Amino acid sequence: MTAEDYSGRVDELFERQLRDWDTVRDNYAALDGACLRTLELDDALIVLQHNPERRRSAAARLDDTSQPCFLCRDGQPAEQEAIVWADRYKIQVNPYPIFPRHLTIASLDHVAQSLASPTRVADMLALARALPQYVVFYNGADCGASAPHHFHFQAGIKGLMPLCDEVSDPVMWPYESHLEGNNTGFVGCTRCQGRLLFYIHTNNEPQAAIYFARLYIAMLGVNEHGREPSLNLLCWVDGDDYHLLLVPRAKHRPACFGTGRGKLLVSPASVEMGGLWALPVQDDYDTLTAQQVSDIYNEVCIDNATAVAIIDHFLTTEKTLPL
Ligand SMILES: [Zn+2]
Numbered sequence: 001m002t003a004e005d006y007s008g009r010v011d012e013l014f015e016r017q018l019r020d021w022d023t024v025r026d027n028y029a030a031l032d033g034a035c036l037r038t039l040e041l042d043d044a045l046i047v048l049q050h051n052p053e054r055r056r057s058a059a060a061r062l063d064d065t066s067q068p069c070f071l072c073r074d075g076q077p078a079e080q081e082a083i084v085w086a087d088r089y090k091i092q093v094n095p096y097p098i099f100p101r102h103l104t105i106a107s108l109d110h111v112a113q114s115l116a117s118p119t120r121v122a123d124m125l126a127l128a129r130a131l132p133q134y135v136v137f138y139n140g141a142d143c144g145a146s147a148p149h150h151f152h153f154q155a156g157i158k159g160l161m162p163l164c165d166e167v168s169d170p171v172m173w174p175y176e177s178h179l180e181g182n183n184t185g186f187v188g189c190t191r192c193q194g195r196l197l198f199y200i201h202t203n204n205e206p207q208a209a210i211y212f213a214r215l216y217i218a219m220l221g222v223n224e225h226g227r228e229p230s231l232n233l234l235c236w237v238d239g240d241d242y243h244l245l246l247v248p249r250a251k252h253r254p255a256c257f258g259t260g261r262g263k264l265l266v267s268p269a270s271v272e273m274g275g276l277w278a279l280p281v282q283d284d285y286d287t288l289t290a291q292q293v294s295d296i297y298n299e300v301c302i303d304n305a306t307a308v309a310i311i312d313h314f315l316t317t318e319k320t321l322p323l
Helices: 007-020 022-032 052-058 118-130 162-166 205-221 282-287 290-300 304-316
Strands: 036-041 044-050 083-085 089-093 102-107 134-139 152-157 178-182 185-192 195-202 231-238 241-248 276-279
Touching: 007 022, 007 083, 007 089, 022 052, 036 290, 044 162, 044 282, 118 134, 118 152, 118 205, 118 231, 118 241, 162 241, 178 304, 185 205, 185 304, 195 205, 205 241, 205 304, 241 304
Parallel strands: 044 276
Antiparallel strands: 036 044, 083 089, 089 102, 102 152, 134 152, 134 231, 178 185, 185 195, 195 241, 231 241
16 A cells, blocks of 8 residues: 655646636635634534535435436546545545535546445555545445445545544543553543534554444445445544444435425535534525534434444454454
8 A cells, every 4th residue: 555645746737727627626625715614512612614516415315326426437427627636536626615625536447435345444544644634434325425326535635624633632432432442542421512423543553443333334234135234434633543433324305305495405424513503595504503503413423323323343353353
């Protein structure tokens, strides 16, 4: 796996695409002027962003296969460039950004969105190392992926998702939240303002992949439909340390999803789990409250009984898995 830092090449890619592609130039300029508002949920922060260009993503129909795949070369705008990484992925500028630097990192092959192959999470960890200024994230096919038929990660520049900073505070991890901890790493589970989340922190890259594989297998063990467990996953590197935030999901969209009175146009995914809500509708942006955010987190994340079942499986899985 390549250990090279891709920051310089990605910066150059942004420069070229901002210069040569009107959609990218317009949408990043609009994001630069986007309104931001913060909500406080006790000790957690939520940032709201008014972002009209995200309407297509928030409202996307997941079963729509009538359009050509926009992650395959034939379905992409002529202006879209790519940096090939590890002979298997293409790093591209996301033309509909939430972050002032927002990447889509798609498989070169048109294959389904799934982390079932252990190489995917190994790739994610290596990507986070290659892009140390970014948080790399993955949305499951049924909980936020805008292209569920074509495997992809995304990455957003660090510093905008409050949860990524909040989890590094030891106050968030009292003893009873520890699942496993030793001199090679830590795994914890807690509920943060409605979000039931698992957190892996280690300076050992293979160990991070093993911890994730054990959690994934544990989730499969409590899952009745036999498909990939619904999940959002965020990953970043800080010096020698690897961080993985896993948010198992119970639902894709809240009951209030939609437009009009009493409705909210948002499909919560990794970024919203990280505490950043991109809201395309002005009225949603103006009126959303901390209590509503917390209620939606509780609604779309798993309940405590499911979490306990996952933890039981996790604690009984083999601690070294063949990867
Ligand atoms: Zn495709």
